[in-house]
Amino acid sequence: MTDHFNERLKEILVGKVTSDTAVKIYDEWGQNGYDQSVSAQAYIGPEVTAKTIASLYDKSERDTIQLLDIGAGTGLVGEQLRKFGFSKIDALEPAGGMLASARNKNLYRNYHNHYLKKDTLIDANGGNIVLTMKQLYHDVPGYSESMRSLIKDFENSGKWEKKLESQFPNYFEDALGVTYVFKLL
Numbered sequence: 001m002t003d004h005f006n007e008r009l010k011e012i013l014v015g016k017v018t019s020d021t022a023v024k025i026y027d028e029w030g031q032n033g034y035d036q037s038v039s040a041q042a043y044i045g046p047e048v049t050a051k052t053i054a055s056l057y058d059k060s061e062r063d064t065i066q067l068l069d070i071g072a073g074t075g076l077v078g079e080q081l082r083k084f085g086f087s088k089i090d091a092l093e094p095a096g097g098m099l100a101s102a103r104n105k106n107l108y109r110n111y112h113n114h115y116l117k118k119d120t121l122i123d124a125n126g127g128n129i130v131l132t133m134k135q136l137y138h139d140v141p142g143y144s145e146s147m148r149s150l151i152k153d154f155e156n157s158g159k160w161e162k163k164l165e166s167q168f169p170n171y172f173e174d175a176l177g178v179t180y181v182f183k184l185l
């Protein structure tokens with residue numbers, strides 16, 4: 001089973017499948033050992049993301065801060081955020097199978113089962129967006145350009161300001177990771 005999903009993951013990583021197909025793969029994976037597969041491959045993305053978020057807020061204020069975990073999956077980031085004292089966390093995840101696993105862990109206040117929408121962050125002015133991903137995604141045709149141009153567009157239009165871009169080793173096995181912090185203006 002793990003091999004099956006690792007093969008599908010490679011298809012996602014090289015941009016071979018549409019976004020809907022990728023979500024369908026996650027949908028099945030969420031119900032079939034996603035957590036076990038990624039922990040076997042030393043996946044530190046959720047921990048790095050939570051540490052970055054924790055670095056933005058003093059310990060005393062963390063339980064008042066509202067967070068939205070976009071692409072929450074089975075809740076791995078939520079688990080790490082709770083360790084740092086955050087409790088007002090909502091999950092947004094289009095793959096029902098992933099979200100069902102997150103629900104079982106009882107980590108989030110609300111569960112939104114849909115894609116990120118254009119107006120999702122409309123009331124988040126003054127807040128931060130923390131984005132962590134495999135550095136390799138910057139080399140996936142289509143994804144890289146759309147990601148970079150989205151970031152540039154938002155910066156140029158004064159919608160957000162980049163506060164951090166930091167590379168780190170061993171994001172997933174030996175792949176480099178990158179984490180960004182953007183302040184919503």
Ligand SMILES: C[S@@+](CC[C@H](N)C(=O)[O-])C[C@H]1O[C@@H](n2cnc3c(N)ncnc32)[C@H](O)[C@@H]1O
Pocket residue numbers: 019022023026027045046070071072073074075076077092093094095098114115116
């Ligand atoms: C690599 S998984 C990461 C899941 C989780 N954050 C973790 O670290 O284990 C990416 C997740 O993003 C979700 N996703 C894909 N497209 C999305 C979109 N447009 N809006 C929100 N989530 C999306 C996928 O369904 C998948 O669960």
